[in-house]
Amino acid sequence: MADRIELLGVEAFGHHGVYRQEKDTGQKFVVDMVVWTDFADAAGSDSLGDTTNYVELADIAVDVIQGPGYDLIETVASVIADRIKTLAGVYAVEVTVHKPQAPIDYPFADVRVVARRSNR
Numbered sequence: 001m002a003d004r005i006e007l008l009g010v011e012a013f014g015h016h017g018v019y020r021q022e023k024d025t026g027q028k029f030v031v032d033m034v035v036w037t038d039f040a041d042a043a044g045s046d047s048l049g050d051t052t053n054y055v056e057l058a059d060i061a062v063d064v065i066q067g068p069g070y071d072l073i074e075t076v077a078s079v080i081a082d083r084i085k086t087l088a089g090v091y092a093v094e095v096t097v098h099k100p101q102a103p104i105d106y107p108f109a110d111v112r113v114v115a116r117r118s119n120r
Contacts, residue, residue, distance in 0.1 A: 003039040005051075008032045010058050012065035016076055019103055023069050029076070030098040031061040035084060036091045052089055060084055061095075073097045077115035085117040092118040 010033070015026040035052055042051035064080045081095040094116045102111040 003037055005035045005037065005054055005057070006033070007035075007054050007057050010061045012062040014065040014067075014076075015069040016065075016071070016073060016099075017069075017103070018071045022103065027099070027101040029065045029073070030100060031065065031080065032096040032098070033057050033061065033080070033084065034094045035087075036093070037089045038091070041089075052087055056087070057084060073099050073111075074113050074115070077113050081115040081117045085119060091120050092116065 010031045012029055012031070013026055014029050015023050016029065017023060017027075035057065037052050039051065042048075044050075060083050061080050064076060064083070070076050070079075077095045077097040080097070081093050084090060084093045084095065094114060096112050096114045098110055098112045100110060102108070104111070
């Protein structure tokens with residue numbers, strides 16, 4: 001399980017958070033995904049059909065971010081990871097959801113949560 005696809009910095013606007021303002025106003029979320037797979041078939045055939053399509057990964061992340069609001073970004077990360085885990089050829093996935101505009105009253109660089117899922 002040495003091969004991996006990394007897709008970093010996928011941005012989407014969503015309405016996730018515990019506070020009413022977060023649900024009403026919304027904010028930007030950023031998603032990083034690392035997917036462990038095996039490139040042997042894809043490398044041999046040079047066919048998109050034999051690998052995990054990174055466009056599909058981005059579509060899943062954006063669909064969840066733009067979809068119904070959750071209170072916790074832990075839930076957002078888990079839903080994305082669970083959906084990616086079901087894709088053919090995926091051994092494991094790690095999803096990081098960043099909430100750069102989190103309602104924190106102090107200067108901060110980032111808020112992020114990480115969900116990991118494995119099929120093996």
